[in-house]
Amino acid sequence: MTTMQDIAAPSPANGHRQALRLELRRRRRALTPQQQREAAMRLGRRLRRLPEVQRARRVALYLPNDGEIDPRGLIPWFRRRNARVHLPVLRPLSRHFLWFVHYHDDTPMVTNRFGIPEPETRHGAHRARRRPAWALDLILLPLVGFDDQGQRMGMGGGFYDRTLAFTRRPGPRPRLIGLAHDCQRVEHLPVAPWDVPLDAIVSDGRIIRP
Template sequence: MPHVPLPDTTAPCEPHDGETASGPSSPTCADIPTRRRELRRTLRRRRRALTPRQQRQAAKALCHRLRGLPELRRARRVALYLPNDGEIDPRPLIAWLERRGARVYLPVLAPLAHNRLWFVRYHAGTPMVSNRFGIREPDTRHGAHRARRLPAWALDLVLMPLVGFDDRAQRLGMGGGFYDRSFAFARQGGPRPRLIGLAHDCQRVPTLPVASWDVPLDAIASDARVLRP
């Protein structure tokens, strides 16, 4: 895979994705949205550059690591995602989870809640559609039945896609704030799922700036390593 240089990501502050910086205006803070966009573009190019064979090998290595994690072995209600745009693929876990008696859920863009997610039960017969981002998800009419979905707090484990991560297990998300908003309650105590971010190891960078609204993860797993804060 060709080397793709990374933009400078070191900065003392950063605004929420899609928002302007709060607090006193300064050139450094004002430049953060641009730096984040550049970093996302760079890391997405990295994962898109992987060949189909490299993608399959990475998915196999990732799922082998995940199956050894105590969080996954204990979980009975697990949310994961269907890969898009070169994301590392967690689907080989589905059959293993079902054999262990776990239920699998997929994120669905909530139709009446701004940038939030539903988590809808998934199995081979689930009717699927493409959402506005071109990502496959359970049909909204199917997921609208409460018996087919869980509130975010009721999940045991959530495996979420990342654009980037660093050696301190800090993450760069997709840019829409869907997971941050859906799991904001995790900062307040009370019932919460374990949160694990997934990425190709080529999406690792030395360090990432962190914003106060970023929901921290319990771990980050790639095809080469598992990192914990």
Template sequence: MTHDATSDMPSRRQLRRTLRQRRRGLSAAQRRQAARLLSQRLRRLPEVKRARRVALYLPNDGEIDPRPLIDWFRRRGAHVYLPVLRPLSDNRLWFVHYHASTPMRTNRFSIPEPCTRHGAHHARRLPAWALDLVLMPLVGFDASGNRLGMGGGFYDRTFAFRRLRRPHPCLIGLAHDCQYVERLPAADWDIPLDAIVSDARVVRPTRT
């Protein structure tokens, strides 16, 4: 099922609520299947194959799960990083090296993230510009590559430099295919993505 976000001009907040409910309504079996299909599609992409410093996320609120890729990346010699919220006054993300024994904490949005109070992990913090590939969660997307996030703007602020320093790092948005809409209004502050991948399709944005 698809939805035309411009036919009735819902607010981004209303559309965000609808799409979040849609992905949360998926069964555990559907989520596992979606994660498997997502992993297969991503592993075929050349920008994913060549990445050596990769940021991804731990799924929350029904987000599609990229974790099946972690071992695959490591077998290829890539390092995996997770986003960490910086202080509220900054509203940007850090990226911290992640492995099975990484100490974790819950951030102010109840999302698990690496604990940066440990000195060893503080030393393995990576700035956004040093990444090769970033896999980020989306709330909605359309065929033109327009996207809808959670509304906090953390990724947009963190990668604002991409407007001047393309094409590094490669930014790929991830979503369940049930989060696809026919047309999604773009916001001026949205940082363009290089691709959007769901369990059923790969979208290459057409807008510049």
């Protein structure tokens, strides 16, 4: 039986990235709550087997929004391994860059301008818990789309691309793993000059290493 996860979208042409982005967002939102839960469990099993995930002690992940695959089941696992979990936060004085703030069960949360919960940082709150991206071991970031060559498509705001642009230069850097539902796979994605390459892409159906 063919499922939505078995069908790859047609290759985008002539820069129709926005139309494809809308279609892939529609696909992931169409998944039922049960499909979302099952996908998150399969994703977690794949991630826990990866050496770079097992080694990481300073980790960033995200709270799912708009149908994104859910990595939150990894939080207790990371903590049992004495890893510190961080969440992305929109930098208040910059419209296009992220901080990463240590997250625990009692962390005060606010809703950012996109309606996504994030740790409170106004008035200096959690200043000591903030980390720049280069100081992390691993960043798990959400994707809108991916292909079998390891190319990725984000939401279009450029927050991760700007924040992680330093990874193109020599120096300390985190491992970067993109997460998505398998139904977000396409045959081919064009590469934009600002797209930051990932070390791996993991879905509920596969692991891709470019």
